[in-house]
Amino acid sequence: MEPGKEVSPFLIFETINAYQSSNAFAACLKLDLFSNIKAEGSTADDIASDCGMSQKGARVLADTMTVHGFLSKEGGTYKLTEVSEKFLTKDSPAYLGGTAQFLLTPKLTEGFRRIDEAAVKGGTVIDEEGTLGDDDPVWIDFARGMMPMMMPSAIAIADHLEWERDKPLKVLDIAASHGIFGIMIGQKYPNAQIYGVDWKNVLPVAEENAAKFGMAERYNKIEGSAFEVDFGQGYDVALLTNFLHHFNAETNSRLIKKIGESLNPDGVIITLEFIPNDDRVSPPGEALFAAVMLATTPEGDAFTFKELDSMFREAGFENNRQVPLPPTPQHLVISTR
Amino acid sequence: MEPGKEVSPFLIFETINAYQSSNAFAACLKLDLFSNIKAEGSTADDIASDCGMSQKGARVLADTMTVHGFLSKEGGTYKLTEVSEKFLTKDSPAYLGGTAQFLLTPKLTEGFRRIDEAAVKGGTVIDEEGTLGDDDPVWIDFARGMMPMMMPSAIAIADHLEWERDKPLKVLDIAASHGIFGIMIGQKYPNAQIYGVDWKNVLPVAEENAAKFGMAERYNKIEGSAFEVDFGQGYDVALLTNFLHHFNAETNSRLIKKIGESLNPDGVIITLEFIPNDDRVSPPGEALFAAVMLATTPEGDAFTFKELDSMFREAGFENNRQVPLPPTPQHLVISTR
Structure with a gap:
């Protein structure tokens, strides 16, 4: 038995312990x-007293984070690494702790713990509608938590929108949540009016963010379900970000048709999605998202571009173009009639 | 903003989604x-009907396993990879599914879900004694589940024991569990008598395994707690495998002293442990084990060699030698007076 020649079960234990x-x-x-690590470095004793935990707990957690690359350790002193300093300390404008805590909400992780049952059934076994119930409070956490993570994509969407700077622009933002997608368009186009659609309890988060970006008077709320509420007319752009993956193809086509009815004839729909290749096993980030939808939604999926293209065609949008947004695992689909 | 120059939050999302x-x-x-994947390959439809799940569940799980390297996919056909064929199909003698299922026992994973509370307290918050209660049924699952994973270390221990092939050898196996450590010594030394110490409900598993290896009449049971039961006298070797990490240093020294009292003057104790370097953050497998002990035991730890050496010296064993067992994250400590 030569070392290295044998198949090792390492991958198995790595996956078990993940x-x-x-x-x-x-x-x-x-x-x-992370916020409590001092600039000059902290010992396990410092961390214990600053975070209110046992010395042993502080030492073990800090060592574990060092192994994972979120801290460095020299002698007995821990320091922040680039990634933890930027994203994991509360004073940083790029703080992602809220996002992380949302993504680790027991309601979401519970769905995954029962993914065996979801696989048998073909959809989530958490509640009747997974996380999708009317006014589910999870969407408020989502709105607050996901904004920092979505900022790069929001900027990319505004960049891909071709419009004259000062021309009036009417934007429909479906399931606006934190509102950042519409807001970034509003930042680029001073005469843009944004109409955010979402549940009544969620829209105040978008409104709050619009105010922070100095565009409260250009932010308009449309309260209710995107499948039922009247969007109004005359939109130049509709944003459909991270929404289609929650539903099946037929439901999505119906929604796209409904959006189309509110859109000007030359209007554009910009979709943001996890879009795996046709093989459905690459790229990894996109492909793995299918399991998230299986575990947490009744009929959601990570759709391929072919599938999305066919939903849009079904709804009257013939010209669909895929734009990857590296390094994120997301892609745009830019659609016109 | 040049691509690649920015600190990416990728590591954060990877860790969140792990x-x-x-x-x-x-x-x-x-x-x-995995057992249901046919030699010529299986489609998602095949997997769905062979495993009793929905077509979508089969497709999403199989794609997910392909991303993780446990399956390959070509066209719509999935095949086993080397690692899944060897370790994850029930007919394989190296099947590790039982081990994996033990390691993902809700009682163990629950401890980790509450590791924040454990860090505050300095030890597990699951039950009063974590998984360590008298006759806790988790140890029966452990005994059955862990044997295949421990086989390479068991063979290594027998290899490191220097003894004349036919000379009588009396072996004390502390917390014998599946019994495989003593049994492998028995396989190498035909006149070895093995004395396995463990809870009354667990020892039948060791006995069963001894019978499988044709040495039922050389396997002797000592039922009870290693801290309380009388081991008897005249042992040449004592095995202390994956046991010390559950307790604090003082408790361990006391146990080693008790073992010493049953051991011949030139007897040897062979310890198997996760032993991180003095920095406690390398190698990764060894270092990360400290968090497992924090989450699941009241006072356990991944001890450094220095710490183990001092426990053994305290108990009268002056000569302690560390032997790493790559590619496993475990090490031997070979101790004499």
Whole structure:
């Protein structure tokens, strides 16, 4: 038996133990370990007293985060790494702790713990409608949590929109959530009016963000379900971001048709989605998203471009173009009639 | 903003989502997906009907396993990879599905979900004694599940024991569990008598395994707690495998002293442990084990060699030698007086 020639079960144990890094990371965010690391470095004793935990807990969590690359350690002193300093300390404008805590919400992780049952059934076994119930409070957490993560895509969408700077622009933002997609368009186009559609309890988050960006008077709320509420008329652009993956193809075509009825004839729909290749196993980030939808939604999926193209054609949009947004695992689909 | 120059939050999302691969993998084992992949390959439809799940569930789980390297996919056909064929199909003698299912026991994963509380407290918050209660049924699952994973280390221990082939040898196996460590010594030394110490409900598993290896009459049971039961006298070797990490240093020294009292003056103790370097953040497998002990035991730890050496010296064993066992994350400590 030559070393290295044998198939090693390493990958198996790595996969079994993977959940431990999510849990340890979540614990550090909850205890705000990263914000408490001093610029000159902190010892386990410092962390213990600054975060209100045992010396042993501080040492083990800090060592674990060091192994994962979120801290460095020299002697007994821990320091932030680039990634933790930028994204994991509360004072940083790019703080992602809220996003992380949302993504580790027990309601979402519970769906995954029962993905065996979801696989048998063909959809989530959490509640009747997974996380999608009317006014589910998870969407408020989502709105607050996901904004920093979505900022790069929001900027990319505004960049891909070709419009004259000062010309009036009417934008429909479906399932606006934090509102950042519409807001970034509003930042680029001073005469843009944004109409955000979402549940009544969520829209105040978008409104709040619009105010932060100095465009409260250009932000308009349309409260209710995107499938039922009247969007009004005369939109130049509709944004359909991270929404289609929650539903089946037929439901999506119906929604796109409804959006089309509110859109000007030369209007454009900009969709943001996880879009795996036709093989459905690449790229990894896009492909793995299918399991998230299986575990947490009744009929959602990570659709291929072919599938999305066919939904849009079904709804009267013949020209659909895919634009990848590296390094994110997301892509745009830009659609016109 | 040059691409590649910016710090990416990729590591954060990878860490957040890590639990999903554990869950999806556990689901595939539970549904016995790997054993059901045909030699000529299976489609999602085949997997759905062979494993009793929805077509969509089969497709999403199989794609997810393909991304993780446990299947390959060509066209719509999935095949086993080397690692899944060897370790994840029930007919394979190296099947690790039982081990994996043990390691993903809700009682163990629950400890990790509450590692924030464990960090505050300095030890597990699951039950009063974590998984360590008297006759806790988790140890029966452990005994059955962990044997295949421990086989390479068991063979290594027998290899490191220097003894004349036919000379009588009396071996004390502390917390024998599946019994495989003592049994492998018995395989190498035909006149070895093995004395396995463990809870009354667990020892039948070791006995069963001894019978499988044709040495039932050389396997002797000592039922009870290693801290309380009388081991008897005249042992040449004591095995202390994956046991010390559950307890604090003082408790361990006391146990080693008790073992010493049953050991011949020139007897040897062979310890198997996760032993991180003094920095406690390398190698990764060894270092990360400290968090497992924080989450699941009251006072356990991944001890450094210095710490173990000091426990053994405290108990009268002055000569302690560390032997790494790559590619496993475990090491031997070979101790004499």
